[in-house]
Amino acid sequence: MAGPVKRLVQSGFERIGLLLERVLGGEGNPLAYLGALTIFLFWIVLVSGVWLFLFFRTSIDGAYDSVEYLTHGQWYFGGVMRSLHRYASDAAVVTLVLHIVHEWAGDRYRGKQWFSWITGLPLLWIVIPLGITGYWLVWDSLAQYVALTSAELLDWLPIFTDSMARNFLLAESVSNRFFTLMAFLHVIGLPLFLVFAIWLHVFRISQPSINPPRTLMAVSLLGLLALSIAFPALSQGRADLSEVPQSLGLDWYYLAAYPLTQAWSPGAVWALLAGCSLLLFIAPWLPPRRTPPVARVDLDNCNGCRRCADDCPYGAVTMQPRTDGSRYEVEAVVDPALCVSCGICVGACPTAMPFRKASALSPGIDLPDISALMLREELEQLASGLEGTGRVIVIGCDGSGQLKDLADSATAVLMPRCAGHIPPAYVDYILSRDLADGVLFAGCADGTCRYRLGQQWTEARIGRERDPHLRARVDSRRVGMAWEVASAPARTPAQALAELRGRLSALQADQAPAPRPPARGWVRITARGLGAALFAVAAGAFSSWPVFELLGPEESVLSLSFSHAGQRVSECRRLTQDELNDLPPNMRKPMDCPRERRPLRVELRADGEVLYQRTLEASGLWSDGESTVYARFTLPAGTHRMFVGMADSGRETGFDYRHERAVTLRPGQHVVIDFDPANDRFRIREE
Amino acid sequence: MALIDWKPEYEVGVPAVDAEHRAMIEMINDVYRELEGTPDPDTIEHALGEIHSGIAAHFALEEQMMRRVGWREYEEHKANHEELLDDMRDLMDVHAANPEQGREELQRRLADWFTVHFASFDARLHAAFPDSHHH
Numbered sequence: 124m125a126g127p128v129k130r131l132v133q134s135g136f137e138r139i140g141l142l143l144e145r146v147l148g149g150e151g152n153p154l155a156y157l158g159a160l161t162i163f164l165f166w167i168v169l170v171s172g173v174w175l176f177l178f179f180r181t182s183i184d185g186a187y188d189s190v191e192y193l194t195h196g197q198w199y200f201g202g203v204m205r206s207l208h209r210y211a212s213d214a215a216v217v218t219l220v221l222h223i224v225h226e227w228a229g230d231r232y233r234g235k236q237w238f239s240w241i242t243g244l245p246l247l248w249i250v251i252p253l254g255i256t257g258y259w260l261v262w263d264s265l266a267q268y269v270a271l272t273s274a275e276l277l278d279w280l281p282i283f284t285d286s287m288a289r290n291f292l293l294a295e296s297v298s299n300r301f302f303t304l305m306a307f308l309h310v311i312g313l314p315l316f317l318v319f320a321i322w323l324h325v326f327r328i329s330q331p332s333i334n335p336p337r338t339l340m341a342v343s344l345l346g347l348l349a350l351s352i353a354f355p356a357l358s359q360g361r362a363d364l365s366e367v368p369q370s371l372g373l374d375w376y377y378l379a380a381y382p383l384t385q386a387w388s389p390g391a392v393w394a395l396l397a398g399c400s401l402l403l404f405i406a407p408w409l410p411p412r413r414t415p416p417v418a419r420v421d422l423d424n425c426n427g428c429r430r431c432a433d434d435c436p437y438g439a440v441t442m443q444p445r446t447d448g449s450r451y452e453v454e455a456v457v458d459p460a461l462c463v464s465c466g467i468c469v470g471a472c473p474t475a476m477p478f479r480k481a482s483a484l485s486p487g488i489d490l491p492d493i494s495a496l497m498l499r500e501e502l503e504q505l506a507s508g509l510e511g512t513g514r515v516i517v518i519g520c521d522g523s524g525q526l527k528d529l530a531d532s533a534t535a536v537l538m539p540r541c542a543g544h545i546p547p548a549y550v551d552y553i554l555s556r557d558l559a560d561g562v563l564f565a566g567c568a569d570g571t572c573r574y575r576l577g578q579q580w581t582e583a584r585i586g587r588e589r590d591p592h593l594r595a596r597v598d599s600r601r602v603g604m605a606w607e608v609a610s611a612p613a614r615t616p617a618q619a620l621a622e623l624r625g626r627l628s629a630l631q632a633d634q635a636p637a638p639r640p641p642a643r644g645w646v647r648i649t650a651r652g653l654g655a656a657l658f659a660v661a662a663g664a665f666s667s668w669p670v671f672e673l674l675g676p677e678e679s680v681l682s683l684s685f686s687h688a689g690q691r692v693s694e695c696r697r698l699t700q701d702e703l704n705d706l707p708p709n710m711r712k713p714m715d716c717p718r719e720r721r722p723l724r725v726e727l728r729a730d731g732e733v734l735y736q737r738t739l740e741a742s743g744l745w746s747d748g749e750s751t752v753y754a755r756f757t758l759p760a761g762t763h764r765m766f767v768g769m770a771d772s773g774r775e776t777g778f779d780y781r782h783e784r785a786v787t788l789r790p791g792q793h794v795v796i797d798f799d800p801a802n803d804r805f806r807i808r809e810e
Numbered sequence: 811m812a813l814i815d816w817k818p819e820y821e822v823g824v825p826a827v828d829a830e831h832r833a834m835i836e837m838i839n840d841v842y843r844e845l846e847g848t849p850d851p852d853t854i855e856h857a858l859g860e861i862h863s864g865i866a867a868h869f870a871l872e873e874q875m876m877r878r879v880g881w882r883e884y885e886e887h888k889a890n891h892e893e894l895l896d897d898m899r900d901l902m903d904v905h906a907a908n909p910e911q912g913r914e915e916l917q918r919r920l921a922d923w924f925t926v927h928f929a930s931f932d933a934r935l936h937a938a939f940p941d942s943h944h945h
Contacts (some may be wrong), residue, residue: 426826428870450825451871473866478859478902480852487867548866555903590870594899595892 132228150336157222167211206351214662216376237407254377256309263358279389346658372667417462425487427453431468436575465574466544477552505535506558520566522573543577547593565605565616679788685798689721718747721773851909
């Protein structure tokens with residue numbers, strides 16, 4: 124089932140990527156740098172966060188006012204910083220999620236690539252709580268909602284016996300200490316985890332892209348700045364625990380699961396989150412599995428020149444002391460746990476030379492299932508079927524199934540593992556031995572190379588910037604790249620093929636092809652502006668829209684919240700002499716005091732209608748602790764006859780404590796019913 | 811020009827490099843001998859392909875060693891290597907285009923080719939690898 128979906132998503136990414144490249148140029152395509160872009164956004168969040176922290180006051184009374192000061196008193200800078208802080212965080216969720224989907228669709232999470240996948244996923248679990256604690260710190264009505272709902276979610280977990288949500292019902296119970304804890308988590312604790320997790324995510328990759336290209340950085344920063352100025356991030360009214368906001372502008376990037384807590388239940392939300400996480404975590408090992416054999420070193424053809432080790436995108440090839448007694452110092456060694464069989468090492472090997480015919484074509488390093496020899500044989504066979512004047516051999520890769528459609532009488536498609544699998548000498552061989560008139564490297568869309576560096580190395584080798592390079596004698600006008608976008612807009616493989624054919628026939632007619640007119644300045648500027656706008660929309664669209672309706676216009680909220688210990692099951696009693704005699708001497712104490720407590724029976728009625736009726740067992744391993752009641756109800760505004768009763772003595776009918784009176788609820792009002800332990804009576808608190 | 815004889819001054823003192831130089835002389839001499847008789851064009855072409863592959867790997871190793879010690883004249887050597895590789899590819903194409911006619915020229919240029927290479931990897935480089943004798 125996942126197969127067709129994955130292909131659909133993958134081709135969607137390719138199409139959109141191609142479009143973005145046309146608009147923004149290869150350097151500006153965010154889809155090619157989702158991971159690096161996320162890290163760049165973290166930088167923006169960090170820098171703006173430092174500024175916010177300088178002015179933030181970590182207390183219930185100070186937090187809201189200090190943020191208001193930043194937003195309005197310092198709108199020209201602090202306000203922009205706050206908005207950047209929010210929108211860059213929102214954008215980071217978008218890029219992070221897209222990055223995950225992109226790697227999944229491109230099949231870059233299985234097999235040997237499991238490590239990057241597994242170390243990347245926890246980033247989501249760090250980033251989302253970072254956002255949540257951030258919204259908490261502002262202490263506006265959204266923060267109030269976030270605090271209460273977070274507490275309800277955490278209360279569901281069997282960690283704390285008492286209810287954390289009770290801290291956020293009454294103004295008197297919210298403590299500055301809690302604020303300090305949140306500030307610590309948001310400013311130090313979670314960011315530390317984040318940095319460590321990013322390091323873990325990239326350290327095993329050779330040459331990871333940590334910074335996106337400058338164009339992309341500029342475009343995204345511009346987009347965020349424009350968004351910050353046009354729609355500054357604002358607080359939503361000071362937190363007031365005696366009120367429930369009727370509606371909130373919710374940041375759906377971070378808080379999408381929160382409304383579900385009320386709509387379903389905290390347990391259901393946790394089940395959903397745990398289920399999705401589990402699925403993501405085991406994804407690399409879900410069927411179908413396909414592991415081609417890893418690269419193999421042939422010591423007879425390896426002199427230890429290191430080129431394979433230099434080019435391996437996975438750090439899977441290392442140079443180690445020689446084991447065959449030859450005069451060479453080192454030899455290439457493949458780590459089967461890291462090798463993904465991309466063949467990029469073969470493309471780097473100087474002995475992967477198709478002109479070798481006296482000995483078997485066995486390079487120093489080779490893929491057993493698609494060997495250098497097999498590639499040459501297939502090339503020769505493909506070439507023998509080509510006819511016409513513009514014969515082209517298209518070189519595809521694992522990531523490009525559809526390329527086969529290009530094949531016709533003048534076009535043949537060779538499918539190595541990766542463009543980087545083909546040594547440049549093969550291009551020399553094809554053109555000098557007249558196997559074809561041109562070579563087109565196609566395959567993965569630009570920047571989305573399935574094997575990370577295949578395109579980059581191919582471009583550098585064919586461009587004669589990296590060894591082994593295409594010999595100067597080979598006419599590079601006969602070599603095309605479908606993904607090549609440095610100066611020209613990106614093209615589909617079919618377009619690139621047509622373009623190459625055009626060049627070939629121009630060469631045939633011995634005339635130079637007309638140079639492409641350079642893109643005009645204003646076109647490029649407009650394109651970048653469009654890109655920035657696009658980025659702003661992605662970052663800001665769901666930042667406080669759609670509005671989340673917590674309550675209807677004529678509704679109010681009633682919370683029932685208290686802790687109380689039931690009576691002891693039995694009173695202390697003096698043991699009889701016979702009972703004492705039966706005990707070992709060291710355990711003979713005169714009094715027997717059972718610790719076990721009775722369950723609480725609690726009932727809440729409004730206008731005679733039962734809202735809550737439950738029997739709660741005493742907490743603790745020995746059933747000797749307090750029972751905790753926490754429940755929230757939405758009631759129509761107006762006057763209601765409230766009744767609350769509790770039995771703690773184990774009686775079957777009636778109550779040991781009861782309270783009944785009329786309560787008038789304003790729309791949006793939050794009323795708490797609790798139990799005053801000092802006076803042993805219920806209170807209905809309407810402050 | 812006759813067969814290339816190994817000369818003491820060819821010795822650079824780096825065992826891996828010396829071994830590859832000897833192997834290369836061997837290969838060139840083989841082609842040379844082949845050309846003396848009645849050569850089979852395919853045999854020559856294939857042998858040239860092997861030499862091209864061998865020197866490509868040889869240069870890759872030398873360049874890597876030079877980079878490792880930060881050899882001052884690396885860029886010159888590198889350019890020299892590229893020229894030599896292009897020469898060899900020219901020889902291969904000349905032979906492929908006209909096996910009969912190119913014969914004597916090939917003999918001459920092969921030997922020249924090798925001595926030119928020695929000008930590029932000389933004893934001074936050896937000094938940069940003080941450890942090489944102990945391997």
